[in-house]
Amino acid sequence: MKIFDAHCDVLSKLLENPGLDFARGHEGLDVTLERMLASGIRVQNFAVYLPERWSGDFKHVLESVDLFHERILALPQMRFIRTKTDLRLALNEDRIGAMLSLEGVDSLHGNLALLRILYRLGIRTVGITWNRANWAADGVLEARNGGFTAAGMDLIRECNRLGMIMDVSHLSEKGFWELIEASRRPVIASHSNAKSISNRLRNLTDAQIVSLIQTGGVIGITFVPPFVSTEEPVSMDRILLHIDHICALGGKRHIGFGSDFDGIREWIVGLEHAGQYDRLVNLLLKHYREEDVKLFVFGNWFRFYMEHLPEESALDQGAAASSLGS
Numbered sequence: 001m002k003i004f005d006a007h008c009d010v011l012s013k014l015l016e017n018p019g020l021d022f023a024r025g026h027e028g029l030d031v032t033l034e035r036m037l038a039s040g041i042r043v044q045n046f047a048v049y050l051p052e053r054w055s056g057d058f059k060h061v062l063e064s065v066d067l068f069h070e071r072i073l074a075l076p077q078m079r080f081i082r083t084k085t086d087l088r089l090a091l092n093e094d095r096i097g098a099m100l101s102l103e104g105v106d107s108l109h110g111n112l113a114l115l116r117i118l119y120r121l122g123i124r125t126v127g128i129t130w131n132r133a134n135w136a137a138d139g140v141l142e143a144r145n146g147g148f149t150a151a152g153m154d155l156i157r158e159c160n161r162l163g164m165i166m167d168v169s170h171l172s173e174k175g176f177w178e179l180i181e182a183s184r185r186p187v188i189a190s191h192s193n194a195k196s197i198s199n200r201l202r203n204l205t206d207a208q209i210v211s212l213i214q215t216g217g218v219i220g221i222t223f224v225p226p227f228v229s230t231e232e233p234v235s236m237d238r239i240l241l242h243i244d245h246i247c248a249l250g251g252k253r254h255i256g257f258g259s260d261f262d263g264i265r266e267w268i269v270g271l272e273h274a275g276q277y278d279r280l281v282n283l284l285l286k287h288y289r290e291e292d293v294k295l296f297v298f299g300n301w302f303r304f305y306m307e308h309l310p311e312e313s314a315l316d317q318g319a320a321a322s323s324l325g326s
């Protein structure tokens, strides 16, 4: 079964340890080409995440984009997805689609020209914060629970204008509600779970989940063990509780997965790397109708990105501006 995963941190590991080998090795990586092929991952969103000591340095963002090209897109099995056409072709050509996202806008320092440059480089999704505050908004670990700054509101407007998809994973709750209010486009949570099932700060409240559903977003259930369950060890069937809960809130067509592989140091038992994703699919097939499993593991993300990625022609205009204009 085709799998679409909305978040992994391979690029961050490659940035810190260039010796790691995505194409052949497994040493030190959860997501590798061989494992994606083995489990049926057909689209993977690769996050540009900078370790905290580098988080303000745009140069490392560009280096991450370079690594994406040199180490991942250079493989003939991969195809870069920047447009609806790319996504369609990746599937028709039997290649793995690779998308780019930015996790936390710290390195932009409020300079929206840098945001536009990243859009032109093919980044299509932007997480506003990591756990801490930055120039745009507060992350979820800031006790003051601040929302967006004035510069952050400008970021929302520019993302909306460009068609850059905004990602609320790691964003403070106040920031979440301000974004829902201000954004003219649906937003996503690429790697977040339900707080009602695992009461962790990083997870989403029922009200947040309902709001993402009502505004047409998608929630990527993540495999970070403490976000799945507060009881250890965490088994794969705990993931079903999050699916059931989000479905009960009306979210059957808004559930996806965002593993956070290569961004985690502990794993769900039996779901320890990307090559084991098919085990999750088999478990889901025991509990849900096949057509629903297809939505969860692929269809919902696919539908969202087919709707919100730009047309090829929009890029030819030079500027990234979408039909929304300024």
Ligand SMILES: [Zn+2]
Pocket (backbone or CB within 6 Å): 103, 169, 170, 191, 260, 263
């Ligand atoms: Zn993250």
